Amino acid sequence: xxxxxxxxxxxxxxxxxxxxxxxxxxxxHEFFDEVSFIDIKKYENKxxxxxxxxxxxxxxxxxxxxxxxxxxxxxxxxGIKLIPYWHNIQYNTDVDFRLDAxxxxxxxxxxxxxxxxxxxxxxxxxxxxxxxxxxxxSNEYPSVKRFTxxxxxxxxxxxxxxxxxxxxxxKLGGGINSVIKKTGKQVMSDLEVFPLDFKYYTHFDKSxxxxxxxxxxxxxxxxxxxxxxxxxxxxxCEIRVTSEDDFYAIYLVFGTEELNDKFSSFLQRAEYTRxxxxxxxxxxxxxxxIDNIYVGSISKPxxxxxxxxxxxxxxxxxxxxxxxxxxxxxxxxxxxxxxQISSVLKNMDNPKEVLKxxxxxxxxxxxxxxxDNSGILSGYEIQLSGNKYVDDIEVIDVDLMSVKLWLxxxxxxxxxxxxxxxxxxxxxxxxxxGLVNIKDMM
Numbered sequence: 001x002x003x004x005x006x007x008x009x010x011x012x013x014x015x016x017x018x019x020x021x022x023x024x025x026x027x028x029h030e031f032f033d034e035v036s037f038i039d040i041k042k043y044e045n046k047x048x049x050x051x052x053x054x055x056x057x058x059x060x061x062x063x064x065x066x067x068x069x070x071x072x073x074x075x076x077x078x079g080i081k082l083i084p085y086w087h088n089i090q091y092n093t094d095v096d097f098r099l100d101a102x103x104x105x106x107x108x109x110x111x112x113x114x115x116x117x118x119x120x121x122x123x124x125x126x127x128x129x130x131x132x133x134x135x136x137x138s139n140e141y142p143s144v145k146r147f148t149x150x151x152x153x154x155x156x157x158x159x160x161x162x163x164x165x166x167x168x169x170x171k172l173g174g175g176i177n178s179v180i181k182k183t184g185k186q187v188m189s190d191l192e193v194f195p196l197d198f199k200y201y202t203h204f205d206k207s208x209x210x211x212x213x214x215x216x217x218x219x220x221x222x223x224x225x226x227x228x229x230x231x232x233x234x235x236x237c238e239i240r241v242t243s244e245d246d247f248y249a250i251y252l253v254f255g256t257e258e259l260n261d262k263f264s265s266f267l268q269r270a271e272y273t274r275x276x277x278x279x280x281x282x283x284x285x286x287x288x289x290i291d292n293i294y295v296g297s298i299s300k301p302x303x304x305x306x307x308x309x310x311x312x313x314x315x316x317x318x319x320x321x322x323x324x325x326x327x328x329x330x331x332x333x334x335x336x337x338x339x340q341i342s343s344v345l346k347n348m349d350n351p352k353e354v355l356k357x358x359x360x361x362x363x364x365x366x367x368x369x370x371x372d373n374s375g376i377l378s379g380y381e382i383q384l385s386g387n388k389y390v391d392d393i394e395v396i397d398v399d400l401m402s403v404k405l406w407l408x409x410x411x412x413x414x415x416x417x418x419x420x421x422x423x424x425x426x427x428x429x430x431x432x433x434g435l436v437n438i439k440d441m442m
Contacts, residue, residue, distance in 0.1 A: 255303040
């Protein structure tokens with residue numbers, strides 16, 4: 001009986017702690033625009049809230065000062081007590097959570113170098129979910145109006161919501177349930193290209209056959225107000241506006257390639273997108289008496305990019321996308337790994353060129369460069385067979401590459417430098433697998 005009571009008390013304390021954590025992280029995001037992301041770690045048996053932020057200040061004690069600002073603001077509004085992790089806990093027995101503020105650091109190409117592995121994985125997963133939704137909405141399915149996709153963490157499922165036009169479904173004949181079932185089966189088949197398990201739910205689109213008067217009060221006005229941002233800003237590919245229960249959500253869709261052409265650093269791109277979101281929000285609020293709006297942003301490789309449409313011929317569409325985007329960009333974009341598409345690559349007319357291009361792009365992105373088109377990746381041993389290892393991969397000029405091989409026999413080993421063209425397609429695939437593993441360790 002006592003153990004049962006203890007268990008109930010522990011569970012109640014954990015639920016309360018989780019609610020407090022959720023409240024604090026939301027408030028930190030709300031109060032401090034400089035915050036990029038937050039993750040939670042354990043530190044001396046206390047949850048530690050690690051706040052990653054970015055600003056233009058360069059003071060030596062900046063992280064300490066920012067942590068104290070968060071600490072004071074949260075305590076003022078909630079009474080929840082945070083202390084920086086370096087404080088001695090024995091003098092703070094009533095503390096709720098530990099706190100750490102970490103300023104983001106960037107390399108010469110504007111990539112974050114002190115981002116947590118958890119956040120990298122989360123961002124990659126969110127991009128994959130968005131790609132799935134874009135992919136479905138770019139396809140055409142009879143009587144389907146739109147799709148939404150989200151991750152449901154309670155049961156670890158990716159949910160696909162399919163919204164049907166009931167009248168159009170009836171016109172197809174055979175009964176509406178038959179149409180829905182057939183479409184759902186086709187959607188699940190088309191999604192096999194993505195490395196996820198999906199569940200789908202069907203709905204009838206509430207907006208169907210509604211008159212203009214029945215639409216949300218300010219929807220069309222908001223669309224007209226923000227249309228100039230798309231016309232005037234060459235980095236904005238499109239603007240999506242939705243409304244539900246008088247809450248308006250606006251998403252600016254940026255082209256990554258267009259942003260990179262316009263700005264040379266991550267900081268400039270981040271400031272530009274943040275300012276544009278604020279401008280959109282302020283433009284709406286200047287004209288309309290509403291506060292229940294959210295302005296966010298998402299991105300895609302470039303404004304011309306369309307997600308894969310493989311409902312008729314998956315393999316051919318997949319190959320065309322790889323040829324257009326390049327294998328390295330395709331894998332980054334889709335979340336697939338090389339093992340999932342290796343059989344498709346082998347059906348290409350010239351898979352070696354595609355595989356070589358991936359290796360070249362990887363070396364120039366993650367290796368040591370001495371020019372725009374030259375660099376070397378060294379210090380990683382990739383086994384090609386029982387007695388054959390790749391040590392260095394060197395890119396010279398635009399498309400010349402050499403590899404340093406170690407060949408082992410009963411007398412020891414010998415070193416050999418050869419052109420990458422001398423390797424087989426299977427050996428190139430093995431190298432790419434090794435590079436993917438190397439990237440995960442970086």
